Amino acid sequence: MKSFLRLLIIGLVLVNLTSLLYAQEFQQNLLFNYDFGARDTMIGTPAAWDVEDFSQVDNKIVSWDGDVGRATYGSLKIATWDPIKSVATYAEVIEASAGKNLVFSIYVKTELVKGDGAKAKVIYLKGDEVIGEKVTESVNGTSTWKKLSITDKLPEGITGIKVVLEFDGQGIAWYDDALLLLQ
Numbered sequence: 001m002k003s004f005l006r007l008l009i010i011g012l013v014l015v016n017l018t019s020l021l022y023a024q025e026f027q028q029n030l031l032f033n034y035d036f037g038a039r040d041t042m043i044g045t046p047a048a049w050d051v052e053d054f055s056q057v058d059n060k061i062v063s064w065d066g067d068v069g070r071a072t073y074g075s076l077k078i079a080t081w082d083p084i085k086s087v088a089t090y091a092e093v094i095e096a097s098a099g100k101n102l103v104f105s106i107y108v109k110t111e112l113v114k115g116d117g118a119k120a121k122v123i124y125l126k127g128d129e130v131i132g133e134k135v136t137e138s139v140n141g142t143s144t145w146k147k148l149s150i151t152d153k154l155p156e157g158i159t160g161i162k163v164v165l166e167f168d169g170q171g172i173a174w175y176d177d178a179l180l181l182l183q
């Protein structure tokens with residue numbers, strides 16, 4: 001009985017340790033609706049991602065796609081026959097401080113995209129002032145889900161980070177599974 005109790009306690013400690021490690025590994029993503037699973041029912045675009053040119057939402061150029069997704073259903077879709085520039089910004093500025101290591105990634109899928117294509121960037125802010133930015137590579141043509149990444153050390157003076165998705169060209173592009181870690 002005594003040894004059973006001891007095993008039980010060791011077991012409980014191990015379970016706690018594992019869930020702690022799990023939590024540390026998986027709860028650092030600073031973006032809400034990073035998997036684009038949630039749709040803003042009023043507007044019809046992915047929740048927490050603001051489309052800069054609202055006429056693109058009205059014209060169904062930028063939308064939430066419930067059928068296409070990378071790991072889970074839901075993505076942000078841009079579909080246009082005419083060449084356009086489109087910008088979708090994450091709804092919040094993420095608090096940041098100098099010296100931390102930034103890891104950002106997002107997956108992009110494209111179909112018959114001409115022009116510069118789909119990319120993402122992080123903009124560094126000091127209050128409202130822009131003090132720098134890092135841009136991912138661009139994806140055009142036809143491509144299955146491709147991971148775009150940025151790693152960087154945050155500069156002096158930084159107070160916040162803006163995450164931006166950009167599209168420049170024509171064709172169809174989907175964005176999914178965004179990740180932002182500050183370590």
Ligand SMILES: [Ca+2]
Binds near residue numbers: 036037070072
């Ligand atoms: Ca998804």
